[in-house]
Amino acid sequence: MSAVLKGLGGLALAAAVLYGMQRTTPGYGEITAPRPVAGKLGHRLEGRAFAIDIAKVQLARTVATKGAARDSNFTTSGVWVLVEGTAEARTESLTLLSAEWLGANGVRYAMSQRLSSLPGMLPGQRLEPGLPMPVLMAFEIPEGQVAGGTLLIARSAWAPLAEQARVDMAGAKPADIRSGLVLARGQGRVPWTVSAE
Amino acid sequence: MSAEQRLTWRRRLFAFVVASVGAAAAAAISFAMTVYDAANPKPVPLAAPGQPIDTGRWTITFRDARTGSIPPTGIKPSTPKKLLMVEFDLDNRSASTSNAFLRLFTLEPPVPNLPPPAFYLARDRSVAGGLQPDMPERMIAAWEWPQAVPVPQQLRLKVTSQIHKRRDNLYGAPGWFDRDPAAVVTLAVGSGP
Amino acid sequence: MTAATGMSERCRYWLSLAALAVVLPLAIVVNSWDSLSEWRRSEFRTPIAVERGTTQAYAGAQWQLTGLTRLPGATPETTLIVAEFDAAVDDPALLQAGPCAVVLTDDKGRRWLPVFLPGRTVRQGRPAAADKPRCYGLARAEKGKTITMAETFTVPEGATGLALSITIGGARPAYLVFR
Numbered sequence: 281m282s283a284v285l286k287g288l289g290g291l292a293l294a295a296a297v298l299y300g301m302q303r304t305t306p307g308y309g310e311i312t313a314p315r316p317v318a319g320k321l322g323h324r325l326e327g328r329a330f331a332i333d334i335a336k337v338q339l340a341r342t343v344a345t346k347g348a349a350r351d352s353n354f355t356t357s358g359v360w361v362l363v364e365g366t367a368e369a370r371t372e373s374l375t376l377l378s379a380e381w382l383g384a385n386g387v388r389y390a391m392s393q394r395l396s397s398l399p400g401m402l403p404g405q406r407l408e409p410g411l412p413m414p415v416l417m418a419f420e421i422p423e424g425q426v427a428g429g430t431l432l433i434a435r436s437a438w439a440p441l442a443e444q445a446r447v448d449m450a451g452a453k454p455a456d457i458r459s460g461l462v463l464a465r466g467q468g469r470v471p472w473t474v475s476a477e
Numbered sequence: 478m479s480a481e482q483r484l485t486w487r488r489r490l491f492a493f494v495v496a497s498v499g500a501a502a503a504a505a506i507s508f509a510m511t512v513y514d515a516a517n518p519k520p521v522p523l524a525a526p527g528q529p530i531d532t533g534r535w536t537i538t539f540r541d542a543r544t545g546s547i548p549p550t551g552i553k554p555s556t557p558k559k560l561l562m563v564e565f566d567l568d569n570r571s572a573s574t575s576n577a578f579l580r581l582f583t584l585e586p587p588v589p590n591l592p593p594p595a596f597y598l599a600r601d602r603s604v605a606g607g608l609q610p611d612m613p614e615r616m617i618a619a620w621e622w623p624q625a626v627p628v629p630q631q632l633r634l635k636v637t638s639q640i641h642k643r644r645d646n647l648y649g650a651p652g653w654f655d656r657d658p659a660a661v662v663t664l665a666v667g668s669g670p
Numbered sequence: 671m672t673a674a675t676g677m678s679e680r681c682r683y684w685l686s687l688a689a690l691a692v693v694l695p696l697a698i699v700v701n702s703w704d705s706l707s708e709w710r711r712s713e714f715r716t717p718i719a720v721e722r723g724t725t726q727a728y729a730g731a732q733w734q735l736t737g738l739t740r741l742p743g744a745t746p747e748t749t750l751i752v753a754e755f756d757a758a759v760d761d762p763a764l765l766q767a768g769p770c771a772v773v774l775t776d777d778k779g780r781r782w783l784p785v786f787l788p789g790r791t792v793r794q795g796r797p798a799a800a801d802k803p804r805c806y807g808l809a810r811a812e813k814g815k816t817i818t819m820a821e822t823f824t825v826p827e828g829a830t831g832l833a834l835s836i837t838i839g840g841a842r843p844a845y846l847v848f849r
Contacts (some may be wrong), residue, residue: 289617307643308650355600357612364753373783380573390574392605394598409780410826469745 312440314432321451328441330374331408332415332433334365335454338474339426340461342420344459345398348465349448358422359457360473362432369407377403378437379417383425388432392420398463399471400431416469426454446476505606521635524660529566532638532659535581536568539662540633542617544670549597549617552603559622563634564599568613571641571653575608578616585635585661587628594618632664684844715843717835722849729841730764731757731811735834735848736818741795747827752799753834754790755848756818762811768839770805774823785819792822805836 304399319325324333343354354360367376379402381389391402395418402415421429429452434444460477523603524530526539542563547553549562569575578596598605603636608614622628638659720726725734739753751774759765774782782803793800802820812815825832837845 312650332572343598352601357614360607370777372781387610388573389609390607392609394601394603396606406785406824408782408824408826410829411824419613422611 282307284343306319307424314439314442314444316444316446319445319447321377321447321449325445325447326370327445328370329435330367330369330371330376330445331360331412332365332367332447333412333451334363334431334447336364337444337449338362338364338461339452339454339457341457342460342461342477343395344460344462344477345395346462346464347398356420358420359417359426360392361421361426362461362463363417364474365415366412366415367377367402367405367407368412369409371409373406373408374435375403375406375452376415376433376435378432378434379403379430380437381419381421381425382430382432382446383421385425385427387425389419389421389425389438390397392418394420395463399465416472423457426452426457483655519657519660522660523660524636526664530636530660530662531570532581532636533572533577533641533656534575534653535638536570536579536613538566539634539664540564540566542621542666543669543670544628544668548595549599549620550602551592559624559628561620561622561628561632561634561666562669563594563618565616565618566613567616569606569608569610571610574607574609576605577653578608580637582618582634582636582662584620585633588623590623592621609620613656629665630666632666634662636660636662656664671846687811711842713777713843714814714837716845717847718844719847719849725758726842726846727760728836728846729767729838730761731759733757733836733846737796737799738832738834739790739796739799739818743791743824744802744825749825749827749829750789750791750795751823751825751832752788752796753823753848754799754802754818754820755834756816756837757808757811759811759813760787764840765808765811765838769842770808770839771837773835773837774806774834776825776829777836780827780829782823784823788822794809808838 291304309434317327319326319332321334321337339359341359343360345352346352362382363379379391385390387450395401396403398416400414400416404415405415406411407413417431429449431447431449432444433447434442436442449474458476462475462477464473464475465471466473524539526541529536529538534602542561545560545562546557546558548558567578567581579593584591596605597615597617597619598604605614607614636659638656639653640656641651641653645652645654679790690732692802718726720735722735725732727733729779733755734757735753735755737752739752739754741750741752742748743750745752753772757765788800799820799822802818804821806816807819812822834848835845836848
């Protein structure tokens with residue numbers, strides 16, 4: 281009798297161990313996920329390959345652009361988020377191609393491609409070591425995702441084990457949503473200017 | 478053979494027969510199911526314009542179809558072209574920005590030598606990039622129709638569906654995979670500018 | 671007999687366990703030997719230092735640095751460095767055996783990759799260099815011809831100890847370093 285119980289107990293133990301291993305094994309997506317480097321709004325975040333400093337976040341319902349050829353007005357069903365910062369490569373020249381807004385519910389919003397051709401946009405800036413450059417990012421997110429968001433910036437969205445900067449966007453509050461922002465070309469170091477309508 | 482040996486032989490034979498009957502039954506049932514599925518395909522549901530179609534990754538609602546010579550950008554092309562434009566509302570139901578709507582619906586029956594359509598955002602009247610999750614947008618798909626082929630009065634569009642797998646069969650990585658068509662929509666083609 | 675078998679069985683058990691500690695790392699090393707040797711071979715480890723004004727044979731051509739010009743950059747703390755070099759081709763096959771990469775390094779180990787287009791400053795400051803191809807000009811290598819190339823880099827004003835390194839994929843692990 282005790283032999284049968286021992287057998288059953290061993291079987292149950294093995295089943296429990298296997299179940300635990302199955303539940304806790306990380307998937308391929310988690311194993312090759314980017315390595316996060318945490319940071320905060322307003323503070324310089326130093327990674328191994330690049331350093332980024334997010335200075336300002338502005339929210340608006342519409343963005344008007346004043347370009348060389350024509351003026352455009354961009355509306356959205358959610359909210360526009362314009363993020364201004366400074367980025368620098370640390371050891372080798374690189375371009376940061378991927379920036380996403382991670383909402384509080386885990387949904388990721390990539391940079392809006394509607395505003396992608398403006399000067400100073402992050403994926404168009406070649407960052408050199410020793411030369412910090414001003415960078416601009418634009419996101420379109422639903423209004424409910426403004427609070428508790430995180431900015432994820434990396435060299436590439438798909439490279440496994442790439443370094444990813446996670447900047448906590450606690451400074452973005454739904455109360456700060458303006459009705460309109462104007463994005464124009466700037467003279468001087470910063471190639472753009474953001475002003476309220 | 479002694480009595481004991483015969484007993485063991487009979488036991489082994491019995492086990493062998495039971496196992497092979499089970500395996501044969503499984504193979505036969507699986508084959509019969511495949512043949513039945515092939516002979517009786519599930520009918521693709523029909524959808525009407527204005528009815529939201531859930532395709533897994535996208536929720537699409539067709540609005541109308543029209544022909545024209547001016548693309549949705551409003552800029553007249555340098556050489557005269559015949560364009561077939563389909564207007565629809567698209568909602569990204571996945572958890573990240575995606576531009577995988579390029580093969581979401583196809584013309585049924587397919588027109589030979591038709592280049593793939595260009596997708597425009599109606600809001601901006603410019604070429605569409607990635608669509609953000611949970612933010613539905615009105616879009617226009619424009620096919621450059623060959624001059625020789627007449628444009629049909631009724632357009633049939635087959636909408637494909639996708640499912641999300643947290644672990645796929647090859648790498649165990651998450652991804653979206655094609656499944657059976659979600660619906661077939663018939664649109665009356667009007668004429669525009 | 672039972673006692674003797676019991677002892678040798680225990681002995682065998684512990685011996686196998688000890689052997690496992692040796693065999694497992696050995697299996698890992700043997701399986702990854704190919705990848706490891708491939709990785710070591712692909713690294714550029716052997717710099718060939720070249721003095722200004724001298725020619726150096728590398729990857730089937732004679733290389734020479736013909737000019738290193740500093741031009742003012744867009745902002746006061748930026749400098750543009752225009753590096754001009756030429757290769758007298760001896761063996762086109764070796765030269766085209768792998769991708770070419772030109773990198774500017776400094777004494778702190780930072781690496782600058784060339785810019786895509788020369789830009790207005792280079793065209794005004796050093797017009798001869800603006801017309802020269804970048805190192806993809808090696809694709810048209812013919813025996814006996816000399817190919818002149820130029821690359822432009824954007825570096826901080828205060829960068830010191832700059833050295834130009836040229837790597838041709840087929841000539842690993844050696845690479846050229848011009849000071």
